[in-house]
Amino acid sequence: MEFHSLNQYLQEVSTALDECDGEALASFVSFKDPHIANSKLQRDDPEGSCQRYLESPYDKLFAAHVKACFSVASHNFKDAHGYQVLAIQSFVKAFQLQKDENWALPIMYALILDLRTFANNADRELQRTGKGKKGDMLEKAADTVMSCFRVCASDGRSSIEVSKKWGMLFLVNQLFKIYFRFYVGRKAMFDSDYKMADDYLTFAFENCHRNCKKNLRMIMTYLVPVKMLLGNLPPQELLERHNLTHFGAVAQSVRTGNVQLLDKTLETHETFFIKTGVYLILEKLRAVVLRTLFKKVTELLKTHQVPLQAFQDALEMQGLADIDMDETECIVAGLIYSGNIKGYISHQHKKLVVSKVNPFPPIAALS
Structure with missing residues (x-):
């Protein structure tokens, strides 16, 4: 539907609310609907108009939606995310007052889907400008989703046909997509x-x-x-x-x-x-443990030219009795190659010559 003014849009919203038309209202708040590209609905001061057409808390819900449209048009996803959160908070106030009815579930679905999109975009925006930490917006999004989940989960007395609990599966799916970072992290x-x-x-x-x-x-x-x-x-x-x-x-x-x-x-x-x-x-921590051991040997001898025999002796004291000099030299060479030790092996003198500046770099600097 094409709207010629904000007032026409709000009149259609008011009619859909009177008819408890959840599907129509879902399209009116969805950022997949063409209305969001309508410049007449991209306003940063819609509160007065919303209050004339809609009762509380729906006036605040749709005022936040219109302001989110304005922010998206300005490519300001951080503000869009904030307005989307306000819209959902207003929706929750109305939703929890509805007894024995679940016609508003489609509205919740549309609001939550766009919230996750805005959170991802806002996170990228904040990281690019250096003004935020990865996941900040998604964290707030998860808290907002949980507010809807609590309303759905607490609807224990309604019959199954009109129960809000139908919305729980959708919300769990959205939370899973947010927390999917666990599986990405494990991979x-x-x-x-x-x-x-x-x-x-x-x-x-x-x-x-x-x-x-x-x-x-x-x-x-x-x-x-x-x-x-x-x-x-x-x-x-x-x-x-x-x-x-x-x-x-x-x-x-x-x-x-x-x-x-x-x-x-x-x-x-x-x-x-x-x-x-x-x-x-x-x-893989074996290399880190060996680095710590060899660092202790080096500090104990107080020299930057450490006999390889000293490392072999230390390994034998650790219970590696069958290790020989060639194996010891291979271990030291591996630690040098991986960056755990800054130095080189003097084969002629059978010594490890370590750097006089930070010979054992911090482990965090190696990864």
Whole structure:
């Protein structure tokens, strides 16, 4: 339908409200409908007109929608997201007052679909300008979706035909798409993109409901190894809170450079680590543990020309009794190649010559 004025649009909205026509009202708030491109509906001051045609809280809902149309036309998705949130908040006020009826569900569907789109666009806009953190807008979107979910879930007395609970499946699907970042983060971990994995898994953890203990533990199962590979070791209290003490000894081995402890822990909890898919990820921590061990040896000897024999002796003290000089040299060469050590091997003198400036770079700088 083509509208020749804002007043005509609001009159059609008023008629649809009187008739409880959820499908028509859904098209009137949808950004997939052609009306959003109508310049006559792109206003930043529609409140007065909305109040003349519509009762509260629908006047606020459609005022927010018109202002969102104005923001989208101006390519300002942060403001559009904000107005969409206001529109949904007004809708929720009206929706929860409706008893034994669910004709407004199509309106909710349209509002939530556009909210997620705006949140994604706003996140990209804020990141591009350096004014926001990844996921900020999606986090707010998830909170808004949950406000609708609570209204639907609390409708326990209505008959099935008019129950608002029909909307729960749609809302769960939208929340899944928002929290899909967990699965993206896990894939990034397996692809060895640990910084990306950290971003997505951290977002999933911070936005997971605090009462969803099982989900929190599942996210942490992958986030903890990623954090350790980036040089951030988890506090024991955090591991105990989520029943993930399997990682405690792993963190201790990284902290102290104890290769023997790492091997023993991987063996002891092998079934759990393999089942969750993190065993090979934890194996990569061996280089970090060796780096810590060799750093301690270097600091103990207080020289930038460290005999390779000293490293071999340290490895033997860790229980690696069958290691020889060639293997030791290969380990040191691998650490140099991966950036864990800044230096070179003097084959003639059987020594590791380390840089006098930051010879063991921070782990976070390597990923």
